[in-house]
Structures are given as structure tokens and as C-alpha cells.
Amino acid sequence: MTLFRSMAIRMALVYILLIFGFGYVSSVLYSVQISRHDELFEKAQNTYTTRIETHGTRGEIFDFGGSLLVGNIPTMDIIGDPANIYILNKKDDAKTETECRLIADFFEKECENVKSDEIFRRLSRRTVTTTTADGEKKEQDCHYAVIATGVEYKTAKMLKEKVKELSFHGISFTSSYRRKYPKDAMLANILGLTNVSYDTFVPIQGIERSLNDAMTATSGSMVYERARNGSHVTFANSKSEPTLDGYDIFLTIREPLQAIVEEELDLMCERVKPHAAWAVLVDPSTGDILAAAQRPTFNPNDRSTMTAESSANRLSELALEPGSIMKPFVISYALDKGFVTPNSIVDCEQGVWKYAGRLLHDTHNVGKVPVTEVIKQSSNIGTAKVSVMMGAKNLDTALRSFGFGQKTGIQLKPETSGIFRPLEKWDSLSVSRFCIGQGIAVSPLQLARAYCMIANGGYKVNLRLVDRIERGDDVRVMPVVKEQKSIFANPTTKKMITDMMIGVTEAGGTCTEAAIEGFHVAGKTGTAQKVINGAYSNRYYASFVGFVPAEDPKFVLLVTCDDPTLGSRYGGSASGPTFKAIAERTLKYMHVQPQLSREEWLAERSAAQKALHERKVREDALVQARREERDRQLKAQKAKETAKKSGTTVASRPASNSKTSTIRR
Amino acid sequence: MNQFTKKTNPSEDGAGTGRTQTPWVAGLIFKMALIMSIIFTAFYARVHLNDKTEQLAREANEIRKQIEEKQKEIKMKEFELAQLKSWDNINAKIRQHKLALHAVNPSQVRYMKRFEGQTAAPSVYGGDTRVADTAAGSKQTSAGEIQ
Numbered sequence: 001m002t003l004f005r006s007m008a009i010r011m012a013l014v015y016i017l018l019i020f021g022f023g024y025v026s027s028v029l030y031s032v033q034i035s036r037h038d039e040l041f042e043k044a045q046n047t048y049t050t051r052i053e054t055h056g057t058r059g060e061i062f063d064f065g066g067s068l069l070v071g072n073i074p075t076m077d078i079i080g081d082p083a084n085i086y087i088l089n090k091k092d093d094a095k096t097e098t099e100c101r102l103i104a105d106f107f108e109k110e111c112e113n114v115k116s117d118e119i120f121r122r123l124s125r126r127t128v129t130t131t132t133a134d135g136e137k138k139e140q141d142c143h144y145a146v147i148a149t150g151v152e153y154k155t156a157k158m159l160k161e162k163v164k165e166l167s168f169h170g171i172s173f174t175s176s177y178r179r180k181y182p183k184d185a186m187l188a189n190i191l192g193l194t195n196v197s198y199d200t201f202v203p204i205q206g207i208e209r210s211l212n213d214a215m216t217a218t219s220g221s222m223v224y225e226r227a228r229n230g231s232h233v234t235f236a237n238s239k240s241e242p243t244l245d246g247y248d249i250f251l252t253i254r255e256p257l258q259a260i261v262e263e264e265l266d267l268m269c270e271r272v273k274p275h276a277a278w279a280v281l282v283d284p285s286t287g288d289i290l291a292a293a294q295r296p297t298f299n300p301n302d303r304s305t306m307t308a309e310s311s312a313n314r315l316s317e318l319a320l321e322p323g324s325i326m327k328p329f330v331i332s333y334a335l336d337k338g339f340v341t342p343n344s345i346v347d348c349e350q351g352v353w354k355y356a357g358r359l360l361h362d363t364h365n366v367g368k369v370p371v372t373e374v375i376k377q378s379s380n381i382g383t384a385k386v387s388v389m390m391g392a393k394n395l396d397t398a399l400r401s402f403g404f405g406q407k408t409g410i411q412l413k414p415e416t417s418g419i420f421r422p423l424e425k426w427d428s429l430s431v432s433r434f435c436i437g438q439g440i441a442v443s444p445l446q447l448a449r450a451y452c453m454i455a456n457g458g459y460k461v462n463l464r465l466v467d468r469i470e471r472g473d474d475v476r477v478m479p480v481v482k483e484q485k486s487i488f489a490n491p492t493t494k495k496m497i498t499d500m501m502i503g504v505t506e507a508g509g510t511c512t513e514a515a516i517e518g519f520h521v522a523g524k525t526g527t528a529q530k531v532i533n534g535a536y537s538n539r540y541y542a543s544f545v546g547f548v549p550a551e552d553p554k555f556v557l558l559v560t561c562d563d564p565t566l567g568s569r570y571g572g573s574a575s576g577p578t579f580k581a582i583a584e585r586t587l588k589y590m591h592v593q594p595q596l597s598r599e600e601w602l603a604e605r606s607a608a609q610k611a612l613h614e615r616k617v618r619e620d621a622l623v624q625a626r627r628e629e630r631d632r633q634l635k636a637q638k639a640k641e642t643a644k645k646s647g648t649t650v651a652s653r654p655a656s657n658s659k660t661s662t663i664r665r
Numbered sequence: 666m667n668q669f670t671k672k673t674n675p676s677e678d679g680a681g682t683g684r685t686q687t688p689w690v691a692g693l694i695f696k697m698a699l700i701m702s703i704i705f706t707a708f709y710a711r712v713h714l715n716d717k718t719e720q721l722a723r724e725a726n727e728i729r730k731q732i733e734e735k736q737k738e739i740k741m742k743e744f745e746l747a748q749l750k751s752w753d754n755i756n757a758k759i760r761q762h763k764l765a766l767h768a769v770n771p772s773q774v775r776y777m778k779r780f781e782g783q784t785a786a787p788s789v790y791g792g793d794t795r796v797a798d799t800a801a802g803s804k805q806t807s808a809g810e811i812q
Contacts, residue, residue, distance in 0.1 A: 068747035074737040153737055175737075182747035234722040235715045259752030588768040 050226045056217030057177055058201050059246030061191060061208075063255040064288075064467055070191055070208070072177040076156035078107070078148045080119075082126045083141035085170035100124050103168055110159055111148045119147055147171070150178050181300045187258055189313045190292055190412065190465070193300045206313065207465070210413045211249055214469050218244035247469040247476075252288035257281060260585045261291040265559075268578040269295050272564035275539075278314050279559045279582065282448045284455035284547060286480045287463045289410070290555060290586075316408075316415040319441035323528025324571070325545050326399075326437035327383045329450060331375055332497040333398030334386050336490045342372045342500065346382045353381040356428040360384055363527075367619070376503035378510045378525060380436045387435035395431055396423045401460075401487045402450040404442055409462030409481055418442040437528055448558045451545050454501075455522075455553040457494045458486035498522045498550050507605065508612040511544055511572030514579045518594025518601050519587065522550035523579065525571035530563065539563040542574035548583050549595050557583055 032040060061070035080103070087099045104119035122145040130138050151159070156173055163171050179194050179201065192206015201216070203209035220243030225236035232238070261279050269277055278294035296310040312318075334340045351365035366379045374382030387395050399405070405420035419441035421430070433439045442450075449463055462481035469476050488494060501522035505515040510525045523546025529536040543560040547553035559575040559582070568574055596604065748754060759766055 067750060068743060071744050071747065072740065073744050074740055153741055180744060182744055183751045184753070186751070186753075232722065232726075234718050256752070263752070263756075585768060588771060591769070591771045591774040593771050 048225050049223055050230070050232075051221060051223045054220045054222065054243040055199070056219065056243040056245040058179070058194075058217055059211075059215035059248045059469070059471070061215075061249045061251065063251055063253045063258070065255065066250070067255045068182055069187060069251070069253075069255075071180055071182060073180045074153040075150045075176050075178045076153065076160075076173045077146065077176050078111075078151060078156070078159070079172050079174060080123050080145040080147050081143045081170040081172065082123050082145050083143055083170075085123055085168075087166070087168055096126075097124065103171070106162075106166070106168075107147050110162070111151055111155070114148050122146070150176065183255075184301055185297050185299045185305075186255075186262060187253060187292070188297050188300050189294050189311065190253075190315070191300070192313075205311065207249065207251070207412065210411055211247075211466065211469075215246040215249065217246045220244070245471060247471045247474075249466055250468045250470065252283075252290065252464050252467045253292070254290050256589060257586055258291040258293065260589065261293045261582055264578050264581045264585070265293045265295055267581070268559070268561065268575070271566065271577075272542075272561055272574050273566045274542075274561040274564045274574075276309075276314060276562035277560065278444055278562075279557065279578070280315055280444055280448045281582070281586065282452055282463065282556045284452035284461070284553050284556050287409075287449065287452060287461035287482070288467070289463055289465050292465075313412070315444045316410060316412050317443070319416045319418045319443055320541055321440065321528045321531060322437040322442050322447055322543070323526035323541065324378045324380070324437060325447060325524045325526030325543055326435060326440070326442075327375060327378065328454060328497055328501060328524050329402045330383055330387050330390070330395065330398055330435040331371060331500065332454060332488070332493055333394065333401070334390055335371075335496050336488050336493040337390075337394065338490075339390050339394075340371050340386055342496050343370045345370055346374055346379075346385050348374070348379045348381045348385075351381070353384070355384065355388065355432045358429060360432060367622075372500045372503060375497075375500040375524070376506075376509045378504075383435050384432040387431055392423060392426055392431045395435060396426075399434065399440070402453055403460060404440065404446060404450065406446075408443075408445045408449045410445060410464070411466045411478070415445070416443050418446055437526060444558060444560060447543075447545060448556055451547060451556045451558065453487065454494065454497060455547040455556050458488035459483055460487065501546065502550050505546070507609040508615070510570075511576040511579075513572060513576035514544055514546060514583075515605070516548060516580055516584050516587070517598060518596050519548050520550035520595060521548050521580075521583070522546055522553075525576070527569065527571045540569045542569055542571040544571050544575040544579045546579060546583075548587060549592065551595070554590055554592055555583075555586060557586070 057072050060068060060072060062068055082100075085096070085100060085103065087102065100120055100123040101116075104116045104123060107114050107119055108116035125142055125145065127139050128142045130140055132138055160173050176199065178196075181188070181191070190206055192204060192208035192210075194201040194203050194208050196202070203212040208215070220241045222238065222240040224238035225233045227233050261281055265277055265279050268274075274295075276295060279292070280289065281291040282289055292315055294314050296307075298305040298307070298310040300306075331340075335342070340346075345368050347368045348362060348366035350367055351362040353360045360381055362379050362381050364377070366373070366377055366382065369377070369379070369382065371382070371386065373379070374386070390398070399420065405417060407415050407417050421440075426434075430439060445463055449461070452461055452463075453459065460483040464478060464480065466478050468478060501524055502520050503509050504511055504523050504525065505521040506512065511523060514521055514523050523544055526541070526543040526545070528541045528543070530539040530541060531537070532539065541560055541562055542564050543558065545556070545558040547556045557579055559579045561571075561574045564574040594601075758764075
């Protein structure tokens, strides 16, 4: 009986233990399978899955014809694993220091800009102290020490072979890309540059910055189950997101034309030694920028050449008072609206005119001349008088219709919209100064666009620097943005203003240096005083802008010298010859047939010379007649006074009206 | 009595003796062996297939690496080509070899008609011969031929 009871108790205990055991196991199972399922599943998954990130390459930049301007070149970074560095077949701590020194010396010999001592210091640091989240300091093996970065691919490949031959262990080579500029300084200020931060390109300026979003590659990833040796188990599950390379950018720049402009700009810099200089070549029908160069510049492959001055993008960021190159806009508007005709006579006051209490001067004395001569001889007074005749409101409309005060639409940031006060903020002097390019600031690109409008018959066109972006078969063309309606209401306005501008490069014009054999060149000079600390200085912007052939322009070219220090400071003499050189070479490159044969061209030139000579003779005669008239008047007055004194009366002859005689002539 | 009835008779078949159970056990063993062999074959086939896949994946990886290497080499060559094509380099060569080169006279150039009624003025010279459709991508016409 007793035996039976004790057995029953034992059995009950066993049952109880079993029940508890089962309960415990069930609760653990519940916890593992249900409560902590996600956490533990992730933990388990992490032990046998790997996630790798794949990076695409940044888009490259090409010229219109596909010539590489900015590219990615493959490079390699050499990384050491200090905790596992050894030579030959076994790790021997006693020899570690000697081996690190050997490796460091090897890399100093083979790589550029690598110092043996520095590498030795990095490789010898076998442990690193890390601080955990709860502040505990911990010693860990160091597995990462940079030996060299951006090593050229060829060199790195050779080094890899050597490292293998010499049995250096703990050295790895990782692939990377580097931004390189095969044309060095060409177009550097426009293209811009990038820095690298943790394997990511950081755009600094230029196209690299403006179109960074398009050029940036989209990173992808791959999650896969790995084998014991870390290799990809192909038959297991894997998930991947595709990597997308950045878009390649195709500019409107034509590399051969760019080379011509850069070369001629360098020659100009040697000739006149300016503080800065720039030139921009634009297709007036589409607004395509064919070439754009500026000095000083820098070589993006050699950052030591980079300064604030040399890296500035003056074409889109600089706002300057343009001077006389503003005149054709005012005159063309006045012609278009019928305020004047090319033959309307304007009195240029022999070089000095007082308006709104301030004197306005011309660089050379001009009398009463037709409007054509106002442009040809670049008379400030003549233009100001036309502007005053038009009134402030019309002047404001004229300049705004040519796009001043607005951005040009170019895909380049930042871009200035210049300084052009709204009409209500104009003072009494503004109407006589804005028209001659004073008190208004514009960017070189705004000027180039405004001249495109004259050249294409008054159609406002946005400037284009990017022609298209491409990624494989995905090609996106940047459309030409051109207004359908001309700003000129009169269809003859373009011809009238062009004829006046042709006069600038003919005998008697302000820039005969820009004339090109066989072509009519329409252009305008500009010599603007620089504003320094709020006052006009003795430094100048000397510019010449024009288009060729005048009747059917293939391009608009603007050349500006900022403060020429050698030779003449005038736009015609400083920038004119460079305009001619660039235009001549560009016309040949574009295979533009001359409009006139050599004989015809020379005949035209000599006819213009003859006409000028005749006009000068007439003007001299007029001056002589005036002088004689004045002398006669003085004599008559003296005689009158003498007669008064002597009591006799002498009838004086009336003086002829000089104005009438001018008109008669 | 037919054959079937005869066979089902235990006394005639020798039921109860070891001799009468042999075909049944053999059948079972045969069936199990068959099932096992099918399982084994399937398992072996899977392992073999996986092995083959792995091997192919390794080869593909090797080839991918080689392609990457080649692409890198192509990139380097493209870069070198761009450097060689730069005007600075060409100019230096012209000077070095004292070549009496000069720009072509426009009168020496003639354009060929490429299609009916179309003169192929190369777009790089300023004329725009592009056929662009911004909405659905675009196609570019090649530069015109020059005689």
C-alpha cells in the first residue's frame, strides 16, 4: 500500500515536472516563433545574407560633336589591413615592424605623393580604441589603413601584380573613379568641378553643379544568401535593385571653335595685358553657345592653379556697365517706332551737352549728323538726344524688350539678371545715361543674347548651353526656346540698324580693325568706365560685339577686355582685332562663302574711304566758313563800335544762319 | 476451379511457411528501393544542378570581371584619345613637325545633296540639321558629307 502511494506521488511529481517542462518549452517556442519571430528571423538572416551596394558612374560631359570634355577615369585605392599584414606565408609578430617598413618603402617607390614614414605609421597601428555607446573603451583590431588613393589604373594594376609576386598579405585594391578633364583648362570656368567626399562627388560650380541631379548616378543594391566562404549562393533567394548611371551631357559648344576662341583670347591677353578678358560666340537663330572662353582661367586637373579670380565665371555672374554697345538697342527701337529715320539729323553739340544739370561728353567732337553717323561714330550725345526724344517709358520698354533685367535662360547657375532699375525708380538723368550703357549693369551673356535679337530680326531667343542629355537609348533634347513674334514691328528695322552697324567697321567708323575681307561685318564698340567703390575710375571695359555676315548672320561674337593696360584702352583697338581674328577663322571653319570678291570688297572700302574724305573736306570747309563768319561778325562789331565812337553809322550785313547751311549741306 | 481461385487457397500456396512470404517482402523492398532511388536521383540531380549553377555563376562572374576590366581599359583609351584630340596637343604636333597647314578656303568646299532636295550642311558648322522630338526621345541625323 505504502509502496503504491509513494509510486503514485513520484508519478505525480514526474507528471507535474513534465507538465511544467512542456509548459516551459511551449512558452519558449511561443516566444521564439511568435513574439520574437521578426527579431530572431532578421538575426538569422543576417548571418547568411549579404547586402551589397552597387554604384553607377557619374554622367560625363561632351561637346556637341561628342568630344569628351569631362570624363570618369578608373582609378584604384590601395588599402592596408594592419591587423593582418605580413609577408610570405606566415604571420610573425616579431618581424612585423620590419615587414611594415618594407611595404611602406615599396609603396613610396612605386606611387606618387606617398611618404614611407606616414604609411609605416598607419600600418603599424594594429589596434584602435573605440568607445561603445555606454562610454566603455574597447581595444579592437584595426583592419583599415589608407596607403594611397586615386592611383592610376595602369599603375595600380602593375602594383597589384607586384604585391602578389612579393607575397604581401593584408593589402587590397579597391576600384574607384576620378573626374578628369582631358582638355585641361579649356572651358574650365563653364564646366566647373567636383570634389569627392566619402566616394560621393560633390559639385562645386559650373555645369557640374547646375546639372548635378541629371549627372548623379542612382545607387542600386543586391541582397543575396551567401555560402560559408562568402560567395553568392546563386540558387538561393536574392533581391536586387538596379543601378542607373548618370545622364551624359552634350553641350552646344563646338570644340574646334572653342579652341579658336581660347587661342585668340590668349593672344589678346599677351597684346593688351588686361586684368581679365572673355569672348562668347553664339548662334543667333537658336541661341546655341558655340564657344565661350574667359581669362584668367584654371586647370581643373591641377587645383593649385585655382584662385577666386581664375575660377570665377564672369560670363553669367558678372554684371558690368556695358557702355556704348547699348546704343544700337535704343536706336533700333527709335527706328522701329518711327521716332527717327537713318537720315534724321541730330545735333551732337560738338562733343559737350548739358542735360538735367550734368554735362555729357563725346570722345570726339561731332556736329550735326544723321542718325547713321551717331552709331558709326558712337556719339553719346546723339544717342542721348534720341533717347530723350523717345522718353523714359519708351526707353524702358526698348531695353526690356531686348531682355535686359531678365535671365537668359542658360542652364548655368548662378546667373545674374543684371541691374536695371524699374521705371518708377529712374531719376531725371537716367533717360540720357541708360541709353549709352551707364547706370545699368548687364552680364556678357545678356549682351550676347540682345545682339542675337538684332541679328535674327528681333526674335527673343533663350541661350542654350546644353543641347541634349543621354543615358543609353534615353535621349532628351533641350528645346530651342524662341519667341514667335519679333519685337520689331517694322520689317525694315533690322536692315536699317544692321547698315548702321556695318558703318562701324568701315572707313570713319570706330572699329575698322574688325573688318573682314569679303564680308560685311556689323558691329559696335564699347568703352565703359569701370565703377570702383561707387565712382567711375580710369579703368575701362573695352568691348566689341558684332555679327557676320551682316545680312545673314552665322554667329554673334562678343569680345571684352577688362582694363587693358598695354596700348589703347578703346574697345575698337583692344578687342576689335581679336574679334576679327576669331570671326575670320570661324567663318572658314563654318565654310561660309564670302559675300564679295576681293576686288568688290576693296572697291567698297575705297568708296567708303573716298566718301569719308569728301565728308571731312565738307566738314572742314564748314568749320572754315563758320570761323570766317565769326571773324566777319567780330570785325563788323568792332567797326560798329568804332563808328559809334566816331559818330558815323555803318550798315551791318546780317549773319548767315549756320543751321540752315548745315541742312543745305 | 480456375487458376485464380487455386492461387488464393492458403493450403495450396503453403501459407504459414516462410516460403510463401518471400514475394511480398521482395515487393516491398523493391518498392522502397524504387522510392529511395527516385528520391536519391532527385536529390542528386538537384545537387548536381546546384553545383552546375554554381560553376556557371563562377564563370559568369569571371567573365563579368573581365568585361569590367575591359570597360576600364576602354575608358582609359577614350580618355587618352580625347587628350590626343585636344587642340593644344595637335597644335604642339604641328609646331613640332613644322607642318605648313592652313585653314581651308571656303570656295574649295562643296556640299553634296544627301536626300532629295536636302543639302546636308553639317550641324557642327552652325546649321541645325537635327530632327528632334522632345516628347518621345529623339534621333540625331549624322553630320553631312563633305565633298
